[in-house]
Amino acid sequence: MNGSAFTNLTRHVDDPLRRRRLSEIESRLIEHAFPPQLVVENTSYCNMRCVHCCHKEMIRPQAHMEDGLWKKIVEEVGRESPECELWPTFYGEALILGERLWERLAYAAGVGCRNLVLNSNGSLLGRSDNIGRVLRSPLKRFILSLDGFTKSTFETIRAKGKYDVVIPAVEELLRRRRESGQVYPVVIAQFSVMKENAREAQDFAAFWRDRGAEVKLRPMLEWAASGSVRAGTIAHDSDFRIECPWGNNTMAVHQDGSVVACPVDYEGRFKAANLHDVSIREAWRILGDKLRTPQRRHQWDQVPGICRGCGDWQAAGASYDEETVSGSRPFWYYDERSPERS
Numbered sequence: 001m002n003g004s005a006f007t008n009l010t011r012h013v014d015d016p017l018r019r020r021r022l023s024e025i026e027s028r029l030i031e032h033a034f035p036p037q038l039v040v041e042n043t044s045y046c047n048m049r050c051v052h053c054c055h056k057e058m059i060r061p062q063a064h065m066e067d068g069l070w071k072k073i074v075e076e077v078g079r080e081s082p083e084c085e086l087w088p089t090f091y092g093e094a095l096i097l098g099e100r101l102w103e104r105l106a107y108a109a110g111v112g113c114r115n116l117v118l119n120s121n122g123s124l125l126g127r128s129d130n131i132g133r134v135l136r137s138p139l140k141r142f143i144l145s146l147d148g149f150t151k152s153t154f155e156t157i158r159a160k161g162k163y164d165v166v167i168p169a170v171e172e173l174l175r176r177r178r179e180s181g182q183v184y185p186v187v188i189a190q191f192s193v194m195k196e197n198a199r200e201a202q203d204f205a206a207f208w209r210d211r212g213a214e215v216k217l218r219p220m221l222e223w224a225a226s227g228s229v230r231a232g233t234i235a236h237d238s239d240f241r242i243e244c245p246w247g248n249n250t251m252a253v254h255q256d257g258s259v260v261a262c263p264v265d266y267e268g269r270f271k272a273a274n275l276h277d278v279s280i281r282e283a284w285r286i287l288g289d290k291l292r293t294p295q296r297r298h299q300w301d302q303v304p305g306i307c308r309g310c311g312d313w314q315a316a317g318a319s320y321d322e323e324t325v326s327g328s329r330p331f332w333y334y335d336e337r338s339p340e341r342s
Contacts (some may be wrong), residue, residue, distance in 0.1 A: 026242035035251035041090035054227030078112025095124040109138035126169035139185035149200035219315035
């Protein structure tokens with residue numbers, strides 16, 4: 001793992017190595033017939049108020065996705081693209097759904113979805129047999145956003161989060177996973193680097209690696225600069241710009257079925273279609289016409305308004321531990337042009 005480019009808090013566009021890395025990422029982007037990553041908001045409720053997240057400012061309604069819409073979505077994925085990386089979370093905490101979450105994951109697996117990825121803040125992990133539910137689930141990856149090594153840093157960043165509740169639950173999950181000897185789900189401890197925690201990144205990585213987690217360091221996002229959150233590492237005054245990896249690779253769906261620009265368009269400032277009315281494949285085509293094509297051509301004056309002021313493309317390319325379980329990385333981690341990649 002090499003997350004040093006993130007922990008020094010240099011602006012991405014001012015670091016020659018980061019610029020080169022971003023250009024390499026852009027060079028590998030290809031057009032996909034079906035979204036390789038689908039982020040679906042089963043609930044827009046969240047029980048934290050993290051300093052680097054705009055959920056606390058969100059004005060659109062908080063609600064759960066209807067069962068029928070979830071079934072429609074996963075049935076198409078299972079039929080059309082079973083290896084699509086399917087996330088049942090977008091801008092909410094999925095464990096709030098309780099039993100319904102596990103039923104929905106089981107249904108998705110039952111209709112053929114083979115690449116399920118869940119992220120969580122871990123606040124409810126120790127309740128209602130959620131640890132056992134995670135381990136018995138069809139998940140391929142389970143990502144826990146933790147963002148702090150010490151108690152004070154964790155509780156400062158993940159406001160309303162309790163260190164003495166979350167951390168022991170994650171440790172228990174890892175202990176039980178290790179004792180079971182199972183391969184999946186891979187458990188990933190995620191750390192978004194920002195000024196409040198950058199000094200703790202390496203201690204965080206060592207701590208969780210020793211307990212059997214894989215570690216992901218990622219640069220802080222600004223959520224398209226559409227709220228109050230700002231990252232000092234993201235520039236808005238540079239002529240250097242690449243096609244957005246998230247806009248190219250991901251379809252993001254709100255709980256009401258709205259297909260929005262990408263996973264940082266939390267308020268839905270751009271809506272391409274609604275999955276109540278069209279298929280995933282058709283919505284993806286519309287996104288291609290309205291978003292991906294002008295991005296690919298660097299026609300920045302023709303991209304959706306939310307994209308014009310967004311600098312989150314600069315945060316692409318998270319740093320991961322060396323892969324220990326085959327296929328446990330997001331699809332973009334692998335060079336899709338490589339003949340060795342099946």
